[in-house]
Amino acid sequence: MSNAHSNLSVSRYAIATAVLLSSASMINAAGTLNIESWRSDDANIWSDVIIPAFNKSHPDTTVYFTPTPPTQYNSALQAKLQAGTAGDLITCRPFDTSLTLFTSGYLDSLNDLKGLTEFSDVAKSAWVTDDGKDQFCLPMASVIHGFIYNKEIFKELNLSVPATRDEFFSVLKTIKSESRYSPLAMGTADQWESATMGFQNIGPNYWKGEAGRKALLEGKAKLTDEAYVNTWKELAEWKPYLGRGFEAQKYSDSQNLFTLGRAAIYPAGSWDIQTFNNQADFEFGAFPPPVTKSGDTCYISDHTDIGIGINANSPNKAAAAELLNWMASQEFAELFANAVPGFFPLSNHKIAIKDPVAQEFISWRDSCESTIRNSYQILSRGTPNLENQLWNVSAQVINGTMTPEAAAQETQNGLEQWYAPQQ
């Protein structure tokens, strides 16, 4: 009994000491910033490149990049914010996930941040309230869709890069009839590629980018309109040019088919550049989604993917704002773009990117109009979920088990069930 008692008092002292120690370390923590992120792949880049560069101009602030694995990020962050242990800076997922954090009071409004003036409205659209009044995250990076092609196969078959849709399909036809390569490296097993690399990739050319996306949001356009049906019609035409058994082909299969040199064209997201740089031993290039006839304005999906905001409970908001302002600078944009090719800074600065393919992708921002994926803002809030529907119907259209018209009808019906402007 007396033993137990002494144990208890020892543990009581231990707790008291721990409390003291932790409060002491909190006092020491002034001047340090912790960044919550899901980009664990970028941890080295932050510690070796970005943070040292920041410390050159801000030597008195210590920054720690503390990532969580991507699949656990949302729930882990939620728990940390509720417990009050989250870092000072929060890496923001686009749209509703972060909007919920802001409306729950976990993120600060950034309206007064001067760095925000460096960004366009499209870039900021992913982290702004529905009424456009409050900006809660600083845009950090986007990914661009397009097609990556194997330059050696193109040379071997004497093909030129297609600019129009007709050229695109004649290139596909030539590859199919004159060689044993798969013309297009894409499968429908994972479904998301059909929607993301297919529908959202070639679609903006049909629905005229932002104009079409806004019209859909305002209820002025329907998914049954010609623009959307035609997008699915083109996807349906991809079917004969996909590899054999594409219904069971997964994302990694497609990547491997391309990097092994067995497929000529890969419907891509710019994030694939890093993988291909590491794995492909041939030269590859990129072209934007082909337009109807040459001279047409081209539209690209320049999708806002990563933002960064300030934890409303951070003890160190001034330093955090300082870091955000620096992240809006030309210096950060250039460092980041070159450290992670395929993720493009969203600020308006002109930057030099060394990776040739990444450079090609970002050059489309000048020649084409940018838009974001049309299902991401507001439209995927209800039940049925538009994004999930797009995955399902796009994969089915490519599989040939659903007509483009039926796909349009199903998604439009889904939207009409809960989205007032479409009713």
Next chain:
Amino acid sequence: MTQPNHPDEKKPFPWHLVIFLAPALLIYVTFSVYPLLDTLFLSLFNTQDGNSTFVGLQNFITLITDDNWSHAFWNALLNNFMFFAIHMVLQNPIGLLLAVLLSSPKLRLSGTYRTLIFMPTMLSVVIIGFVWQLLLSPIWGISEEFLYNIGLGHYFDAWLGKEGSALITLSFISVWQFVGIPMMLIYATLLNIPDDIVDAGTVDGANPLQTFWYIKLPLILPTIAMVSILTFVANFNAFELIYAVKGALAGPNFSTDLMGTFFYRTFFGFQLQQGSASMGAAVATLMFLIILVGVMLFLFFVQRRIQRFQF
């Protein structure tokens, strides 16, 4: 810790029972009973938009009558019954057959076979899913060439990617993985049958088929019944294989969607779909009820009629 002071009290309260039971009971209640009750409770609320309100059975009504939910729900339930049926028709009879073959005294290397057949059960579902995807892959897989070599090449297809065959293929993979469990359980029971009974039958002139049919099978029926219950519970809780191979959207066109994947999407959300804890709890409660009813029906109609034999 107080000692009883009344001289007339003969037996002190059996504190030692409480103390010995407490750790297990505490763990069981904290990690099993409490979450279960909490889930049942949560399913009566609506937790959307941050605050929760009591809505009674509304979640269940939505789940069964609202087109957006009911379509997915019935589809998942139907697929789940299909998944279960394939296991009952294939896994358990094959397990029985293997057990009978293994228990044959004439079979050499039976230990090796037993280990090899049981091996997949011990592997992670993720590995099984990955290996079978590779085997069946139209791009890298060996199954196409194998079929060509035995002259069945034109039957090959991207089975895992077609709406009509994906669920059946996944069921076969699951059967292949778990066939070791009925095999081991039945095998153990078969070994327990005393030789005297079999010898007596043989002396009376029963051939091996009759010995199996009239002597061994009745004796292993309770085990087969138990295996069926285990299969039922495991199949209606199945999730990992589908998630590993087809992802949470269980394509193509939800043809491989089971209750488990449907629950996952509802509770945790998916991609841009926000999860709903209360709706997810409603799905979980229905899963629990389906399993409960299934097991109870089984106990009432089957288990009670099975005779047990004492040797």
